[in-house]
Amino acid sequence: MDFELSEEQRLLKESVDGLLANTYDFEQRKRYIKENGGWSKLIWQKLAGQGLLGVPFAESDGGFGAGAVETMIIMEAIGRALVLEPYLPTVVICGGFLRHGGSVAQKVAHLPSIIDGSRTLAFAQLEKSSRYDLYDITTSAKKRGKGWVIDGEKLVVINGQSAETLVVTARSRGAQRDKGGIGVFLVPADAKGLTKKIYATQDGLHAADVTFTSVEVGAEAVVGDPENALSLIERVVDEARAALCAEAVGAMDESLKITVEYLKTRKQFGVLIGSFQSLRHRAADMFVALEQARSMSMLATMATNCDDAADRLQLVAAAKVQIARSGKLIGEEAIQLHGGIGMTMDARIGHYFKRLTMVERAFGDPGYHLRRVSESGPLV
Amino acid sequence: MDLAFTKEERTFREEVRQFLRETVPGEMRRKLVEGTQLSKDEMVAWWRILNKKGWCVNQWPKEYGGTGWTSVQQYIFKEELQMYPAPVPLAFGVAMVGPVIYTFGNEAQRKHYLPRIANMDDWWCQGFSEPEAGSDLASLKTKAERKGDKYVINGQKTWTTLAQYADMIFCLCRTDPAAKKQSGISFILVDMKSKGITVRPIQTIDGGYEINEVFFDEVEVPVQNLVGEENNGWHYAKFLLGQERTGIARVGVSKERIRRIKEVGSKFESSGRPIIEDPVFREKLTSCEIELKALELTQLRVIADENKHSSGMPNPASSVLKIKGSEIQQTTTELLLQVIGPLAAAYGGNIDSSNEAMNWIAQIAPSYFNNRKVSIYGGSNEIQRNIISKAVLGL
Numbered sequence: 001m002d003f004e005l006s007e008e009q010r011l012l013k014e015s016v017d018g019l020l021a022n023t024y025d026f027e028q029r030k031r032y033i034k035e036n037g038g039w040s041k042l043i044w045q046k047l048a049g050q051g052l053l054g055v056p057f058a059e060s061d062g063g064f065g066a067g068a069v070e071t072m073i074i075m076e077a078i079g080r081a082l083v084l085e086p087y088l089p090t091v092v093i094c095g096g097f098l099r100h101g102g103s104v105a106q107k108v109a110h111l112p113s114i115i116d117g118s119r120t121l122a123f124a125q126l127e128k129s130s131r132y133d134l135y136d137i138t139t140s141a142k143k144r145g146k147g148w149v150i151d152g153e154k155l156v157v158i159n160g161q162s163a164e165t166l167v168v169t170a171r172s173r174g175a176q177r178d179k180g181g182i183g184v185f186l187v188p189a190d191a192k193g194l195t196k197k198i199y200a201t202q203d204g205l206h207a208a209d210v211t212f213t214s215v216e217v218g219a220e221a222v223v224g225d226p227e228n229a230l231s232l233i234e235r236v237v238d239e240a241r242a243a244l245c246a247e248a249v250g251a252m253d254e255s256l257k258i259t260v261e262y263l264k265t266r267k268q269f270g271v272l273i274g275s276f277q278s279l280r281h282r283a284a285d286m287f288v289a290l291e292q293a294r295s296m297s298m299l300a301t302m303a304t305n306c307d308d309a310a311d312r313l314q315l316v317a318a319a320k321v322q323i324a325r326s327g328k329l330i331g332e333e334a335i336q337l338h339g340g341i342g343m344t345m346d347a348r349i350g351h352y353f354k355r356l357t358m359v360e361r362a363f364g365d366p367g368y369h370l371r372r373v374s375e376s377g378p379l380v
Numbered sequence: 381m382d383l384a385f386t387k388e389e390r391t392f393r394e395e396v397r398q399f400l401r402e403t404v405p406g407e408m409r410r411k412l413v414e415g416t417q418l419s420k421d422e423m424v425a426w427w428r429i430l431n432k433k434g435w436c437v438n439q440w441p442k443e444y445g446g447t448g449w450t451s452v453q454q455y456i457f458k459e460e461l462q463m464y465p466a467p468v469p470l471a472f473g474v475a476m477v478g479p480v481i482y483t484f485g486n487e488a489q490r491k492h493y494l495p496r497i498a499n500m501d502d503w504w505c506q507g508f509s510e511p512e513a514g515s516d517l518a519s520l521k522t523k524a525e526r527k528g529d530k531y532v533i534n535g536q537k538t539w540t541t542l543a544q545y546a547d548m549i550f551c552l553c554r555t556d557p558a559a560k561k562q563s564g565i566s567f568i569l570v571d572m573k574s575k576g577i578t579v580r581p582i583q584t585i586d587g588g589y590e591i592n593e594v595f596f597d598e599v600e601v602p603v604q605n606l607v608g609e610e611n612n613g614w615h616y617a618k619f620l621l622g623q624e625r626t627g628i629a630r631v632g633v634s635k636e637r638i639r640r641i642k643e644v645g646s647k648f649e650s651s652g653r654p655i656i657e658d659p660v661f662r663e664k665l666t667s668c669e670i671e672l673k674a675l676e677l678t679q680l681r682v683i684a685d686e687n688k689h690s691s692g693m694p695n696p697a698s699s700v701l702k703i704k705g706s707e708i709q710q711t712t713t714e715l716l717l718q719v720i721g722p723l724a725a726a727y728g729g730n731i732d733s734s735n736e737a738m739n740w741i742a743q744i745a746p747s748y749f750n751n752r753k754v755s756i757y758g759g760s761n762e763i764q765r766n767i768i769s770k771a772v773l774g775l
Contacts, residue, residue: 001389001452002382003684009381012763069381260773280769287768288700296670302383318670374666378642380635380673 003298005069012070015050016077024081026348032084036204037162039084048117053091057099063110064166068239069321072246072301079250082351083203086120086159092243094121094167096236097184106186107351109220110165122163123208123240124154124187125233132368134169135179139212141170141226147218148172148226150185153211160208161198163189168212169233172226183226184233191215203354231309238316241363242300245323248359249290249297255334255352256286262338262349268363279337286330293326314376317369327356383677385452392453394484396460404466412465413640414741420545421504423467425640427500436469437478437498444482444494451683455627462632463639471627473497474543477550479623480544480567480616484608507537507551507570507594515763517552518561518614522596524553524568526603531555531568533576533599539757543579543592546572556611567613568603576600584753586746587728592681611761617728619760628698628758629679629705634672637712641665645719655719664718668711675704696771699764706761707752713748720744 002221005013024044032040047053050289055070057063064070071092078087091114098110113119139152150170157166166187174181187194196208224232260283263274273279300319306312331353335342342349360366373379386394407421439454440446440687449457461468469475478497481489496502513520522535534552543549549570556564570577576599581589608616645656645665655661682697717724720741727742755761769775 001385001680001684003681005381110694256773260775263775264668274775277766280773280775281762281765283769283773283775284699287772288703291678291681291697291700292674293703295681296674298381299383299673299677302381318673321667321670322674370663370666370670373670374662377641379666379669380638380676 002026005073009069009073012055012066012107013073013077016052016074017080019046019050019052020081020083020145024038024083029082029084033204038200038204039086039162043083044085044117044120047085047087048115053117054115056091056095057111057115061107061169063111063116067240068301068304071239071243072297075243076250076253079247079252080254082204082251082355086162088120088240088243088247089122089159089163090114090120092124093240095235096239097232100235101184101229101232105220105222106223107208110186113164119164120159120162120318121165121167122157122159122189122208124157124160124166124168125271126155126157127153127236128155130368132364133177134237135182135230136177137169137171137177137182139168139170141172141183141185143172144216148183148185148221150187150212150215150217155209156201156207157210158201158205158207160189160196160210161206162204165189165209166194167223169229179230179319181227182230182233184229185217185221185222185226186223187212187215187217187221189219193327194356203358204351224322234309234313236362238312239304240302241320242297244359244362245293245297245300245319248323248356250293251352251356251359252286252290252293252330255330255349255356256283256290258332258349258352259283259286259332259337262341266339271369282333282337284331289326289329293323296322310376314373314379317364317372317376319377320364320369321366321373324369327360331356385456389452389456393456393460396457397464399433399468400460401435401462408467409628412467413636414740415747416739417590418467423470424500424503426467427469430469430774431499436500437474437494439475440478440494441482444478445498451687452680455680458651459632459635462630463636465633465636470500470503470626472506473500473502474537474661475627476506476620477504477548477624480550480607480620481720483619484567485615488604489569489607493541496529502547503542503545505540505546505549505594507540507542509539509551510536511538515760517617518565520552520554520565522551523551523557524551524566524601525538526555529603531601531603531606532598533559533570533601535566535596537594537596538582538592540579540594541590543572543594544581544589548572549594550607551596552613552617555613559611562614564611565613565617566610567607567616568601569607570596570599570601574594574599574601584750586750588750622695629675629701630709630754631679631705632678634705634708637716638665638669638672640717641712641719644716648719648721650721655721661715661718664711665715668708668715671704671711672708677699677706678704696767699759699767699772702758702764703755703761710751710752713751716744717748726755739760 054063055066056356059065095114098107141148141150166189168185168187170183170185172181172183193213198208201207245288262304267271281377296319300316303312333351341347411418427436437445438447438449442448457470481493510520524531524533549572551568552565553568554564555566576597578595580593582591583589601711646654648655650658679701688697723741724745727738731738731742
């Protein structure tokens with residue numbers, strides 16, 4: 001049992017925290033949102049420059065060969081600064097598909113440009129009726145010659161507005177909710193027949209609804225088994241969930257800091273409002289929720305290394321429930337303790353609350369994950 | 381970072397489990413599972429078995445009988461006892477007064493008391509709270525006046541757990557009435573058989589008798605029974621409260637109760653199916669399991685952190701353990717109550733104790749009532765929130 005970071009991990013943490021401390025205050029973030037695509041190319045280049053975009057990839061692929069803990073460290077920092085740049089979709093998710101399912105040729109084709117920051121990716125998975133079931137897919141991939149033809153519509157594709165390549169889940173055979181017959185395809189964003197409706201998300205990121213109309217891709221577009229990719233998708237999405245848990249812990253940690261700072265400066269009735277016991281106790285409950293979330297974020301991180309997929313699924317699901325509940329409590333209480341100022345767009349705190357609200361339902365809300373935990377045998 | 385127990389730790393856990401299987405009397409285990417109170421003799425006999433094995437005071441320094449286990453091993457040991465279940469060593473002696481004596485006591489006190497604590501020759505109880513000094517402990521009034529080679533104690537302690545069994549009580553007494561609140565308090569060891577001590581039982585809402593009032597009327601105590609320096613007792617009391625940190629969350633107790641909920645929940649039906657399959661019930665139970673899993677890790681994080689920066693004083697993060705641990709214990713007793721449904725009201729008075737089915741049902745509501753205490757004792761959860769807001773958040 002060891003909760004410590006290694007020396008190298010501590011250095012990584014210093015490096016990413018340091019970079020964001022200098023480049024990512026609230027005013028700077030406002031400027032990045034206004035850039036084309038809703039995030040900063042310059043920051044992305046800085047992340048690449050410090051090697052952060054290559055962290056999880058094997059050294060033989062040009063990466064650093066680091067593991068889940070390193071991703072946790074980076075995601076926590078991303079959460080703390082409310083980073084807009086597409087680290088999760090590009091490096092964690094699409095990078096994850098290439099790491100776990102990609103052929104040598106696919107790695108050679110995609111990883112160098114991910115690692116050097118020249119191209120970003122997006123994960124096109126969600127559909128109108130799929131909700132949280134990763135196998136609920138109507139988008140079809142039909143074999144034509146050696147290649148495939150993709151038809152369908154994907155919603156809220158985060159970074160869909162900017163990505164050069166989309167990783168698309170599509171059905172190669174079977175009915176909408178069959179667990180077999182699912183494939184994963186690499187589709188260039190400028191492919192013929194692909195159209196996008198671009199918008200800002202409620203929490204300040206950008207996304208696209210993407211329509212595929214007879215989009216043709218070659219055999220080299222298939223990641224893994226085109227008829228049996230669900231276990232690959234589950235694995236990568238569990239890694240994404242663990243990363244989201246870490247991001248949320250960073251956002252919760254910062255939310256509590258900001259709130260405590262406010263309680264120490266705001267005066268009413270001639271005294272600091274932090275002297276009121278009713279407010280102090282609510283802040284203490286936020287701390288309790290944060291520590292419980294931190295423990296489960298660590299658990300989710302370690303669980304992504306589980307050999308057994310059922311164990312991994314249960315532990316990540318449990319973590320996702322805890323993070324969602326802690327995030328909701330901390331987010332809502334942070335607004336309440338700020339009073340009216342917490343309701344304003346000009347105050348930082350509301351933006352954390354909005355991000356936490358969306359993380360709560362990304363890749364499964366508490367109800368969905370509770371069911372999964374309860375169906376998988378004893379947790380304690 | 382590695383959240384798995386090491387191979388050595390897993391082997392150790394198996395060794396503890398094996399020992400419990402071989403030595404815990406079946407009758408005692410059954411009573412604990414059902415929530416029936418154990419007799420003094422049953423508990424003492426069991427703790428002597430533990431002591432013979434050398435495990436009773438495992439967390440003490442080796443020179444006083446400790447095992448030299450790591451804090452993770454100590455945690456595993458306690459968790460295994462709670463899960464089996466078997467009584468954990470009496471905290472008042474082993475986890476509270478023992479460490480105070482070997483840290484601040486003199487050589488004569490160490491020689492005399494420590495082996496007696498380990499072997500349960502003395503049953504200890506705690507004389508801290510008073511009618512007017514609950515959460516505000518430092519306002520205690522019980523007086524100890526120095527007269528020659530004796531202290532004369534007058535006053536009253538309350539909430540004294542299992543004082544009816546006790547041979548000794550460790551007391552906080554005011555020795556300097558002129559001093560400020562926290563100063564002027566001394567830590568004194570008192571023989572419960574002393575003339576002038578009266579123990580009056582207090583019945584709790586579950587119907588049981590765990591706690592007592594203890595009255596001191598001109599009780600004479602030799603000055604050798606003072607621990608450390610006169611008027612420095614508050615410091616020792618704070619140290620004492622910082623000792624019981626590996627078990628405060630009582631993770632093992634909640635784990636065993638969740639196992640029990642699943643066992644009986646699969647036998648009791650609700651609308652034609654076992655209540656364990658009821659989605660609403662299931663959601664509550666699973667939520668509780670998740671909180672418990674998180675708490676277990678938080679507990680282990682606090683232990684790891686204390687190993688690194690051990691001050692011997694309470695770690696404010698352990699207030700998280702107290703708050704969450706007590707909430708989870710209360711939720712699990714409530715879930716058990718929910719399992720038996722309307723039968724919860726039955727068997728409140730005298731019951732046929734040979735009827736096992738009646739016996740355990742009769743304990744469910746009392747256990748729920750009794751567990752309301754866990755968010756009150758050991759520093760109420762509101763006091764824990766004060767500690768967090770002040771010591772952690774700097775408010």
